[in-house]
Amino acid sequence: MKSTKGNSRWGLAVYVAVRDAKGRVLLLRRSSTRSHFAGCWELPGGKPVQDESFDATALVEVFEETGLDVKLTGVAGAAEGSVPGLQVAMLILEGRTRATKVTLSNEHDDFRWLRLDEVGSLKLRPGFDRFFASYGQR
Numbered sequence: 001m002k003s004t005k006g007n008s009r010w011g012l013a014v015y016v017a018v019r020d021a022k023g024r025v026l027l028l029r030r031s032s033t034r035s036h037f038a039g040c041w042e043l044p045g046g047k048p049v050q051d052e053s054f055d056a057t058a059l060v061e062v063f064e065e066t067g068l069d070v071k072l073t074g075v076a077g078a079a080e081g082s083v084p085g086l087q088v089a090m091l092i093l094e095g096r097t098r099a100t101k102v103t104l105s106n107e108h109d110d111f112r113w114l115r116l117d118e119v120g121s122l123k124l125r126p127g128f129d130r131f132f133a134s135y136g137q138r
């Protein structure tokens with residue numbers, strides 16, 4: 001099958017739409033020190049390491065980036081993004097937490113708990129804009 005994006009390599013990243021008891025979703029703003037998408041908002045997540053399961057990646061990344069323990073509840077959807085030389089398939093899981101106190105890593109410099117109808121007011125990282133357009137309609 002021929003790629004629609006030329007000869008770029010493909011990678012996978014796993015993210016989590018973390019929801020609190022009020023149904024709000026957690027968004028993180030990428031730090032100005034990041035080489036890609038600085039200042040854009042995204043869900044917590046990242047790339048799996050070798051032989052790591054998707055659910056393990058999701059839980060580790062959420063904890064490292066937010067300090068939150070979450071319970072994964074299902075698949076929220078998928079999106080596509082890119083960085084120079086790499087197309088990224090983004091698997092987005094859904095998770096729940098009772099805690100709302102966030103401790104950010106150095107990857108992010110701000111966070112917000114938002115209702116789905118508020119997410120569109122943020123400058124979202126490419127890929128997440130398309131994901132939230134459909135996720136917010138569920």
